Amino acid sequence: MNINKPSPSHLWRWFDPRDKSIGTIAFIINRLSAIGLTIYLFLHLAVLSKLVAGSQAYDDFLILAKSPAIKIGEMFVIAGGIIHGLNGIRITINSLGFLLKIQNGLLVGLMIIALAAIVYFAIRMFSGA
Amino acid sequence: MNDTIWTIELKIFRQRADAQRYFQTFQIEINPDEYVLDAIEKVWAFHDRSLTFRHACHHSTCGACGMLVNGIEKLTCITSIRSVTQNNGKLLIEPLRNFPVLSDLVVDTSSMFKALEEIGFNQVASLPSACLPYERKTLEHERSEYQRLVDCIECGMCISACPVSLTDSNYLGPAVLAAAHDASSQPLSNKILEIVDSRDGLWRCHNAFECSAVCPSNVEPGLRIMKMRQTVIAHRIKKLFSRG
Numbered sequence: 608m609n610i611n612k613p614s615p616s617h618l619w620r621w622f623d624p625r626d627k628s629i630g631t632i633a634f635i636i637n638r639l640s641a642i643g644l645t646i647y648l649f650l651h652l653a654v655l656s657k658l659v660a661g662s663q664a665y666d667d668f669l670i671l672a673k674s675p676a677i678k679i680g681e682m683f684v685i686a687g688g689i690i691h692g693l694n695g696i697r698i699t700i701n702s703l704g705f706l707l708k709i710q711n712g713l714l715v716g717l718m719i720i721a722l723a724a725i726v727y728f729a730i731r732m733f734s735g736a
Numbered sequence: 737m738n739d740t741i742w743t744i745e746l747k748i749f750r751q752r753a754d755a756q757r758y759f760q761t762f763q764i765e766i767n768p769d770e771y772v773l774d775a776i777e778k779v780w781a782f783h784d785r786s787l788t789f790r791h792a793c794h795h796s797t798c799g800a801c802g803m804l805v806n807g808i809e810k811l812t813c814i815t816s817i818r819s820v821t822q823n824n825g826k827l828l829i830e831p832l833r834n835f836p837v838l839s840d841l842v843v844d845t846s847s848m849f850k851a852l853e854e855i856g857f858n859q860v861a862s863l864p865s866a867c868l869p870y871e872r873k874t875l876e877h878e879r880s881e882y883q884r885l886v887d888c889i890e891c892g893m894c895i896s897a898c899p900v901s902l903t904d905s906n907y908l909g910p911a912v913l914a915a916a917h918d919a920s921s922q923p924l925s926n927k928i929l930e931i932v933d934s935r936d937g938l939w940r941c942h943n944a945f946e947c948s949a950v951c952p953s954n955v956e957p958g959l960r961i962m963k964m965r966q967t968v969i970a971h972r973i974k975k976l977f978s979r980g
């Protein structure tokens with residue numbers, strides 16, 4: 608079979624970072640964070656649906672939500688949202704034809720901001736502030 | 737070039753038509769200042785005359801010798817052995833991605849050439865459209881009566897590296913969209929607009945900029961796609977207001 612033709616079945620190779628430039632790393636990060644956020648959206652809807660099951664079921668869930676494992680999960684959601692959002696800003700700026708010569712630097716700068724924001728939220732969440 | 741000789745191992749992709757693909761290994765001796773294409777020619781000349789590969793100019797002008805060298809798109813006639821391996825090292829040589837393999841390292845790039853023709857690709861363009869915006873350094877660069885050869889050598893390496901071209905055979909691809917940008921000196925022709933402002937055109941690009949990273953000729957297809965988006969958006973806005 609001629610494996611070289613473009614095909615949707617090659618989709619998994621979108622996530623292969625080997626031998627790729629920084630632009631593709633951003634491309635992969637954007638897809639992974641989008642998938643993560645989509646999964647979170649469905650989990651969130653599932654949790655909200657617990658309201659239908661009555662106040663006791665929801666209270667039980669709130670106790671569970673305070674557990675460290677769930678908090679770490681929430682931290683991932685916050686990190687995903689920040690990274691996806693800031694990467695999206697870079698894509699929008701570039702798509703409008705601006706800052707193209709420094710698009711790699713723009714990505715690095717925005718990811719440093721993302722890291723700082725994630726650390727800030729992590730400290731706040733885990734110190735109970 | 738000095739007299740140093742290296743021994744290197746070439747692992748080369750082999751495939752005939754739709755037959756089973758496999759890799760074949762060859763050991764050769766070569767001066768590290770020679771090029772990857774020289775190494776492949778040595779394999780053909782001294783080890784296996786059935787090996788097929790494309791080459792012509794040997795000086796980065798015809799665009800025929802693009803291949804994957806250790807997984808990365810390279811114009812093999814200007815890629816020195818020294819820059820991609822070491823003495824007793826290995827080289828993995830594969831055909832470009834996203835084009836059907838005709839035989840061994842030869843891929844069928846006719847889809848790209850057809851699309852280039854349709855877009856009106858011309859090897860010569862006016863100075864403002866042949867130069868990238870940041871290359872226009874003097875007033876002469878803005879004068880459209882001056883012309884020069886465009887940078888694209890139609891090697892197809894940008895299409896090989898593009899993640900969207902990997903999964904979508906209808907996508908025009910970076911080389912074609914860059915050519916459209918070349919050809920789109922004001923006013924934007926309706927024909928080009930119709931081709932690029934479409935589902936399979938400008939808006940399919942996902943900003944990985946891998947095309948610009950591998951282009952051996954500084955065409956910057958990624959930058960040109962974004963600049964053309966800017967032009968198309970401006971055109972749409974203008975149209976919106978001129979209607980009312």
Ligand code: SF4
Pocket residue numbers: 799887888889890891892893894895910911914947950951952953954955956957
């Ligand atoms: S844009 Fe660059 S990589 Fe693409 S075909 Fe032209 S020269 Fe080759």
Ligand code: FES
Pocket residue numbers: 790791792793794795796797798799800801802811812813814
């Ligand atoms: S042989 Fe012509 S570009 Fe390499």
